[in-house]
Amino acid sequence: MQFDFNQTYFTLFGMQQGFAIDTRELDQRYRDLQALWHPDRFASSDDTARRLSLQASTFVNEAWQTLKSPLARARYLLRLNGIDTQEDTNTAMPMDFLMQQMEWREAIAEAKSSRHLDELERLGAELREEIAALEQLLGGQLDVSQWDAASTSVRKLRFLEKLDQEIGDAIEAVMF
Amino acid sequence: MALLQISEPGMSAAPHQHRLAVGIDLGTTNSLVATVKSGSAVCLPDAEGRMLLPSVVHYGRDGLLVGHAAQARQNEDPANTIVSVKRFMGRGVHDIGELATPYRFVDEPGMLKLVTRAGVKSPVEVSADILATLKARAEASLGGELVGAVVTVPAYFDDAQRQATKDAAKLAGLNVLRLLNEPTAAAIAYGLDNGAEGTYVVYDLGGGTFDVSILELSRGVFEVRATSGDAQLGGDDFDHRLYCWVLEQAGLRGPNAHDQRLLLTRAREAKEALTDHDSTRITAVLSDGQVIDQELSAHDFQQLTAHLVQKTLLPVKKALRDAKLTAADIKGVVLVGGATRMPHVRRAVAELFGQQPLTNLDPDKVVALGAAMQANVLAGNKGDDDWLLLDVIPLSLGLETMGGLVEKVIPRNSTIPTARAQEFTTFKDGQTAMAIHVLQGERELVSDCRSLARFELRGIPAMVAGAARIRVTFQVDADGLLSVSAREQSTGIEASIAVKPSYGLSDEEVARMLQESMQHAQDDMQQRKLGEARVEAESLLNALDVALASDGELIAAEEQARIRTSMAELRALCAADNADAIRLAAEALNQASSDFAARRMDAAVRRGLAGHNIAEL
Numbered sequence: 082m083q084f085d086f087n088q089t090y091f092t093l094f095g096m097q098q099g100f101a102i103d104t105r106e107l108d109q110r111y112r113d114l115q116a117l118w119h120p121d122r123f124a125s126s127d128d129t130a131r132r133l134s135l136q137a138s139t140f141v142n143e144a145w146q147t148l149k150s151p152l153a154r155a156r157y158l159l160r161l162n163g164i165d166t167q168e169d170t171n172t173a174m175p176m177d178f179l180m181q182q183m184e185w186r187e188a189i190a191e192a193k194s195s196r197h198l199d200e201l202e203r204l205g206a207e208l209r210e211e212i213a214a215l216e217q218l219l220g221g222q223l224d225v226s227q228w229d230a231a232s233t234s235v236r237k238l239r240f241l242e243k244l245d246q247e248i249g250d251a252i253e254a255v256m257f
Numbered sequence: 258m259a260l261l262q263i264s265e266p267g268m269s270a271a272p273h274q275h276r277l278a279v280g281i282d283l284g285t286t287n288s289l290v291a292t293v294k295s296g297s298a299v300c301l302p303d304a305e306g307r308m309l310l311p312s313v314v315h316y317g318r319d320g321l322l323v324g325h326a327a328q329a330r331q332n333e334d335p336a337n338t339i340v341s342v343k344r345f346m347g348r349g350v351h352d353i354g355e356l357a358t359p360y361r362f363v364d365e366p367g368m369l370k371l372v373t374r375a376g377v378k379s380p381v382e383v384s385a386d387i388l389a390t391l392k393a394r395a396e397a398s399l400g401g402e403l404v405g406a407v408v409t410v411p412a413y414f415d416d417a418q419r420q421a422t423k424d425a426a427k428l429a430g431l432n433v434l435r436l437l438n439e440p441t442a443a444a445i446a447y448g449l450d451n452g453a454e455g456t457y458v459v460y461d462l463g464g465g466t467f468d469v470s471i472l473e474l475s476r477g478v479f480e481v482r483a484t485s486g487d488a489q490l491g492g493d494d495f496d497h498r499l500y501c502w503v504l505e506q507a508g509l510r511g512p513n514a515h516d517q518r519l520l521l522t523r524a525r526e527a528k529e530a531l532t533d534h535d536s537t538r539i540t541a542v543l544s545d546g547q548v549i550d551q552e553l554s555a556h557d558f559q560q561l562t563a564h565l566v567q568k569t570l571l572p573v574k575k576a577l578r579d580a581k582l583t584a585a586d587i588k589g590v591v592l593v594g595g596a597t598r599m600p601h602v603r604r605a606v607a608e609l610f611g612q613q614p615l616t617n618l619d620p621d622k623v624v625a626l627g628a629a630m631q632a633n634v635l636a637g638n639k640g641d642d643d644w645l646l647l648d649v650i651p652l653s654l655g656l657e658t659m660g661g662l663v664e665k666v667i668p669r670n671s672t673i674p675t676a677r678a679q680e681f682t683t684f685k686d687g688q689t690a691m692a693i694h695v696l697q698g699e700r701e702l703v704s705d706c707r708s709l710a711r712f713e714l715r716g717i718p719a720m721v722a723g724a725a726r727i728r729v730t731f732q733v734d735a736d737g738l739l740s741v742s743a744r745e746q747s748t749g750i751e752a753s754i755a756v757k758p759s760y761g762l763s764d765e766e767v768a769r770m771l772q773e774s775m776q777h778a779q780d781d782m783q784q785r786k787l788g789e790a791r792v793e794a795e796s797l798l799n800a801l802d803v804a805l806a807s808d809g810e811l812i813a814a815e816e817q818a819r820i821r822t823s824m825a826e827l828r829a830l831c832a833a834d835n836a837d838a839i840r841l842a843a844e845a846l847n848q849a850s851s852d853f854a855a856r857r858m859d860a861a862v863r864r865g866l867a868g869h870n871i872a873e874l
Contacts (some may be wrong), residue, residue, distance in 0.1 A: 125635065256353070
């Protein structure tokens, strides 16, 4: 019984390293791997095997969650190529992007304070379209190794996902 | 010539040997134990054929009672009869709120305790008494020792409640193969029985907890997509609302513990009656003689408790949102828990999903049956079909940061097992220690989340502010239990500590409690031996006192003195606690007085011949 904790997530899932992945295949391989390594398979084994299974199963879950999310997958690809996305340090964003962010925020705050559920749902749908477009752009940049441009897209995408989270929280606050 | 059978490496040498394993549904109101027998899951009955064990423990003058016998004492001795103890698991006094209970609580850090005749008991110990009863039932029924058990917990239980449940099982002497979420257990039983495929919702309204899980079932995989709930909402609350209504109607205020218990029981009976009837009467005679007699219609009951049904729909909507699904995506809704028998609960669920919920499995038993199936697999009794459970953590885990805010480290609905690491640094020059506060919950403020553990990481090498790098790792295992470790890694020096949540008991504590309870059993035996020896010694002393007073002249003065010395010795020993010493001294006294006894016998025979009755001796 052996598990390679140093392999890349792409190797683990037997997939070619790249932004474009078949999520259906990813999910299927994920289940196959958990069927092998999940702690339930080792409930009657000794301590060493149980510990290994816990770590391997945890690794598989982490790998799956990373590859499943386009943002996490892009960040991971950049890291594999030695690129730091500088999400905490590099806050310099294009002016028009920042302006757009302010507009989004105002719209969300207004819909939330007037408890306008439909408006929040509409903003959410609009945002998801924008996220999808940005993800597509990011995929293209990664495919041709434009690391700097891809890093900027990752930072933008992070902003958008935060907005998505805020819309979700606002909807919950209005609903519940 | 017979071929020698050699098993595969890693396989049991005797693959046909069935390993005894059970699933236990430790419920708020009732508990059950089930096992897999010749391929199918069955609940195990007690000697009287009853499946449900009321989750009631009575600490009486005559010892411990669990289940029906304990329930029978509920009205006469409510303070020493613990019901719905599950509500107290991993909870402090401030969590209990206004729930009417007849108990005296002790607010201990971490978890409250209950004052009973048998001493101060933690909810863990009370639950262990219930689990031990089920364990004994299973071992008697299966005729052997259990290899292990799967114990179910509400999916929405937080870490403290899970840890408390696991501790209770260990204390009851069970080997816990897995803590399994109740809706997931129900999904196993339902899914395997019906060959279900697609997205299902399990709506589980128990006695004291509400859970909702959304699961994707496909080819032997049970994948939980999202879970939500309310760990302090259940059938009990419907009883309680009805009880408050009775008080209002009768103009009663602050009834005593006995009346409180009586009216709560009547309220529960009325609720159950209204499942099949349009109206019912609530009648009771209170301790001061006042008679309660109220008519209640099903319609009024549903009005009274409509807000509670509504309260269950919020977590359902939340779970749907988290799973990024709508009601239209749901193929079926499985109802679990006795409280889902209430017609207005069923109606509300049917309305939300636009379909009739599935109730073809007994909502009381389905969780125990699913747990038994999982226990069977975990114990290594692999059948032809095999399945995989992928469950999630119900509540986000985080750390306290500056300003009393919580930084989420593992978001809710992450598939377990999972781990996440976060780096921190020092903010003062030369800082060598750092306080780490682990929290669970969705809110932003520390004060709104549940505090799971606080610990200090010491021995950080003194450096300028911001130079140390402390990596804190959260690991959540397949039981949904958290362990946290921290290490400083900017230098070769490592300081690392693993903590268990402060609500849980450490393994050492469990070992100590186990030892104490065995010690108690020994103490009890000693105590009984001592009691018996004292009673015997005292009857001997009394008989000799009487004999010496009436027939002392039959023996010489020095023999009388010798007997009296021996008696004094025995009296002194009776005051001490050594049963064996008492027995030896009593034996010696018997010997010393044997001659006297013989003479008395002679005298008695002579008196008897003189027409006296032998009974006068």
